[in-house]
Amino acid sequence: MSSQAHTGRGVRALLLGLALTYVVVLLIAPLAGIAYYALKPGFGSIVDTLQLRDVQHAFYLTAVIMFVAVVVTGVLGIVVALVLARDRFAGKAVVSALVNLPLAVSPVIVGLMAVLLFGTAGWFEPFFAAQGIQIMFALPAMILVTIFISIPFVIREVAPLLEELGMDEEQTAWTLGASRLQTFFRITLPNIRWGLLYGTALSAARAIGEVGAVLIVSGLLQGRTETATLYVLRAFDQYQEEQGYIVALMLAGFSILLLIGIETFKRRSARAVS
Amino acid sequence: MAIGVLQVTKRFGDFVALDDVSLAIPSGSLTVLLGPSGSGKSTLLRVIAGLEMPDAGEVTIFDTDATPLPPQKRGVGFVFQHYAAFKRMSVRENVAFGLKIRKRPKAEIRARVDELLELVQLQGLAERYPSQLSGGQRQRMALARALAVEPQVLLLDEPFGALDARVRKELRAWLRRLHDEVHVTTVLVTHDQEEAMEVADRVAVINTGRIEQYGKPRDLYEHPASEFVMTFVGPVTRLRNAYIRPHDVDVQLAANGKSEEATVERVVHLGFEVRVEVELAEGGHLLAQMTREEAERLELLEGQKVFVRPRRTTTFEAGTDESAENVSPHGASGASSH
Numbered sequence: 089m090s091s092q093a094h095t096g097r098g099v100r101a102l103l104l105g106l107a108l109t110y111v112v113v114l115l116i117a118p119l120a121g122i123a124y125y126a127l128k129p130g131f132g133s134i135v136d137t138l139q140l141r142d143v144q145h146a147f148y149l150t151a152v153i154m155f156v157a158v159v160v161t162g163v164l165g166i167v168v169a170l171v172l173a174r175d176r177f178a179g180k181a182v183v184s185a186l187v188n189l190p191l192a193v194s195p196v197i198v199g200l201m202a203v204l205l206f207g208t209a210g211w212f213e214p215f216f217a218a219q220g221i222q223i224m225f226a227l228p229a230m231i232l233v234t235i236f237i238s239i240p241f242v243i244r245e246v247a248p249l250l251e252e253l254g255m256d257e258e259q260t261a262w263t264l265g266a267s268r269l270q271t272f273f274r275i276t277l278p279n280i281r282w283g284l285l286y287g288t289a290l291s292a293a294r295a296i297g298e299v300g301a302v303l304i305v306s307g308l309l310q311g312r313t314e315t316a317t318l319y320v321l322r323a324f325d326q327y328q329e330e331q332g333y334i335v336a337l338m339l340a341g342f343s344i345l346l347l348i349g350i351e352t353f354k355r356r357s358a359r360a361v362s
Numbered sequence: 363m364a365i366g367v368l369q370v371t372k373r374f375g376d377f378v379a380l381d382d383v384s385l386a387i388p389s390g391s392l393t394v395l396l397g398p399s400g401s402g403k404s405t406l407l408r409v410i411a412g413l414e415m416p417d418a419g420e421v422t423i424f425d426t427d428a429t430p431l432p433p434q435k436r437g438v439g440f441v442f443q444h445y446a447a448f449k450r451m452s453v454r455e456n457v458a459f460g461l462k463i464r465k466r467p468k469a470e471i472r473a474r475v476d477e478l479l480e481l482v483q484l485q486g487l488a489e490r491y492p493s494q495l496s497g498g499q500r501q502r503m504a505l506a507r508a509l510a511v512e513p514q515v516l517l518l519d520e521p522f523g524a525l526d527a528r529v530r531k532e533l534r535a536w537l538r539r540l541h542d543e544v545h546v547t548t549v550l551v552t553h554d555q556e557e558a559m560e561v562a563d564r565v566a567v568i569n570t571g572r573i574e575q576y577g578k579p580r581d582l583y584e585h586p587a588s589e590f591v592m593t594f595v596g597p598v599t600r601l602r603n604a605y606i607r608p609h610d611v612d613v614q615l616a617a618n619g620k621s622e623e624a625t626v627e628r629v630v631h632l633g634f635e636v637r638v639e640v641e642l643a644e645g646g647h648l649l650a651q652m653t654r655e656e657a658e659r660l661e662l663l664e665g666q667k668v669f670v671r672p673r674r675t676t677t678f679e680a681g682t683d684e685s686a687e688n689v690s691p692h693g694a695s696g697a698s699s700h
Contacts, residue, residue: 256442256444256446257446257447257448257449259413259433259440259442259446260440260442260446260448260504260507260508261448261459262413262432262433262434263411263412263413263433263434263436263438263439263440263508263513264439264459264460264463264507264508264510264511265434265460265463265464265511266434266459266460266463267434270463274459275448278450279449279450
């Protein structure tokens with residue numbers, strides 16, 4: 089018996105060791121490496137890099153895309169989650185599965201889908217061209233694909249939460265005279281807020297890190313449609329490693345901040361339901 | 363009449379939850395909808411509240427056709443089995459919710475909430491959050507919240523179902539007293555026949571989407587309209603095609619004319635009462651109920667031979683639910699039919 093318990097402990101220690109090695113080798117070490125190379129040239133070099141017009145514009149673009157994506161995925165995500173959790177309709181299982189599609193499909197394919205719709209000779213291109221609106225190789229397409237890719241995170245988080253909460257509280261509010269809108273803002277939203285924040289933080293992280301789809305629809309116009317991640321890509325391509333490492337470190341730093349937020353929201357959300 | 367339900371039918375897919383149900387609930391009464399789970403009783407309550415739309419039929423509340431009205435406009439208070447407490451609001455905010463929605467002045471809301479909290483004996487807990495309350499306290503808060511908007515009718519869906527047995531009994535008695543004080547027309551749904559008998563002025567027994575019987579608790583017990591009511595309301599044993607209540611069974615040590623020989627299988631002491639299970643020599647089982655004194659006098663033991671005689675039996679003609687009662691008074695052997 090005791091030897092079995094010993095073996096169990098031995099196996100567990102081995103697995104833990106493997107997991108820790110994995111984390112150190114594949115995550116912490118490279119991060120430390122990026123930090124080392126970014127900081128090695130000194131503080132002055134960081135200031136110089138951050139004053140580059142392309143770098144500033146890249147961060148600005150990433151911020152704009154993330155902000156719009158977070159707002160839109162937050163609102164749209166709640167609407168879809170409400171429909172999935174509350175309504176009974178034919179084909180619900182199909183819709184429920186389709187929600188996960190953007191997670192399963194390669195971002196490159198998402199980018200190609202956007203090209204097919206909005207690119208030259210794309211299905212919707214004549215309409216927008218007639219209005220004088222540039223979609224492809226401009227900010228609108230970059231935002232569209234980012235939203236498409238990051239919206240599942242909100243839906244997947246909020247829909248199960250709504251199902252678990254049930255409708256008792258909402259229906260009580262109705263009988264007390266609250267309209268559907270009042271009920272949503274006073275009862276539903278406060279109940280799902282941590283889950284919603286968790287989902288939007290995940291989608292924000294995804295929006296910042298997205299490369300594939302954005303790469304295809306951006307047209308790679310330096311200083312115009314270049315996000316921070318695309319800048320890093322180009323910097324290494326053009327032997328500007330120093331700037332590449334600095335921008336990469338800043339992106340990583342922001343992601344870690346988001347991660348801390350994500351963990352906090354996740355815990356609060358779990359606590360709110362119980 | 364406070365609530366009128368007229369030929370209401372409600373289906374969920376292929377399942378018929380309510381099958382052409384009609385019911386008139388008198389003003390100021392406490393009416394219980396009693397039935398097993400899946401019988402349609404909760405659906406009926408939700409149709410009255412406007413939380414479910416009937417496929418056919420009408421609902422009137424104080425002579426207004428409520429059928430097209432949303433739950434917001436029906437003047438109903440609704441209490442759920444699992445309290446539906448607004449988790450992020452204090453007890454005070456919970457109770458004040460309906461009044462705030464109605465934009466009543468703050469001072470008035472405060473006074474009204476204090477009054478209600480006293481009514482449900484939660485004064486002093488106003489600033490607590492639902493998670494800091496016991497189940498019984500949460501349910502009383504839910505009741506105060508429903509009463510705050512002065513509903514025309516109060517609808518309670520298994521309100522004590524999630525509470526433990528002792529609290530359930532306490533709250534049941536308390537609810538009855540509260541109703542006698544407040545007098546708002548109340549409909550309570552339960553699957554617990556004891557609860558129904560204890561609190562109700564009138565009981566509607568519901569089974570498979572239909573009302574089996576609607577009447578005073580005593581009538582249901584004494585004059586059940588169907589086999590279902592007979593077996594669902596109060597304990598009963600079936601002997602051949604007759605139903606017998608345990609307290610209608612005489613147990614004697616000596617044979618006496620019409621009595622049947624039986625063997626005691628089990629003696630269960632329930633405080634003042636003793637329940638005796640016997641197996642008849644001719645086959646079949648009977649449940650007999652007697653006082654403790656009676657049981658002590660007979661000195662009943664398991665395995666002992668006794669002679670039993672049902673004083674009163676009820677039979678239902680196959681298919682029709684027409685009932686016939688046979689009453690044989692002590693000593694005499696004559697039977698009178700109902």
